[in-house]
Amino acid sequence: xxxxxxxxxxxxxxxxxxxxxxxxxxxxxxxxxxxxxxxxxxxxxxxxxxxxxxxxxxxxxxxxxxxxxxxxxxxxxxxxxxxxxxxxxxxxxxxxxxxxxxxxxxxxxxxxxxxxxxxxxxxxxxxxxxxxxxxxxxxxxxxxxxxxxxxxxxxxxxxxxxxxxxxxxxxxxxxxxxxxxxxxxxxxxxxxxxxx
Numbered sequence: 626x627x628x629x630x631x632x633x634x635x636x637x638x639x640x641x642x643x644x645x646x647x648x649x650x651x652x653x654x655x656x657x658x659x660x661x662x663x664x665x666x667x668x669x670x671x672x673x674x675x676x677x678x679x680x681x682x683x684x685x686x687x688x689x690x691x692x693x694x695x696x697x698x699x700x701x702x703x704x705x706x707x708x709x710x711x712x713x714x715x716x717x718x719x720x721x722x723x724x725x726x727x728x729x730x731x732x733x734x735x736x737x738x739x740x741x742x743x744x745x746x747x748x749x750x751x752x753x754x755x756x757x758x759x760x761x762x763x764x765x766x767x768x769x770x771x772x773x774x775x776x777x778x779x780x781x782x783x784x785x786x787x788x789x790x791x792x793x794x795x796x797x798x799x800x801x802x803x804x805x806x807x808x809x810x811x812x813x814x815x816x817x818x819x820x821x
């Protein structure tokens with residue numbers, strides 16, 4: 626692994642590992658987000674603290690760090706953009722500061738897509754928001770949105786990005802294992818309700 630790749634990977638990881646949901650809820654006096662609802666540090670669980678503002682801020686900041694990692698690499702390490710993208714995703718999912726227990730990657734993934742493959746980001750957002758509005762089940766919307774990214778890459782013939790985006794989608798789905806089990810039992814909560 627050469628120095629450029631290592632720098633891009635490390636910069637991405639450090640950006641990705643900033644646990645915005647954890648930090649924002651702590652600063653707002655909401656306690657440890659890991660003790661709330663599902664224990665996840667993402668926007669959906671932050672919403673369970675009763676603060677829509679904190680949840681929106683978490684979503685936007687988690688997406689922003691994904692975009693910043695890719696844009697930074699495009700400008701500084703153009704041959705290692707994919708490594709920065711991988712770093713930011715892994716950092717969000719497995720942050721060193723929280724003993725490698727991070728978020729599920731849905732917001733960070735769309736942030737990565739905005740500068741990397743804008744058409745995929747648009748499809749992702751439409752699928753995510755559309756299913757949230759229709760079903761009000763965050764996990765289903767998030768997993769479906771993640772799955773749309775490699776599909777879009779294939780449709781628009783972005784073969785070079787397909788393997789990485791497929792890997793990211795599988796990681797997002799992997800992080801939803803508990804949600805998948807609850808869905809199978811018919812116990813997955815809709816937005817605004819606590820998990821059973």
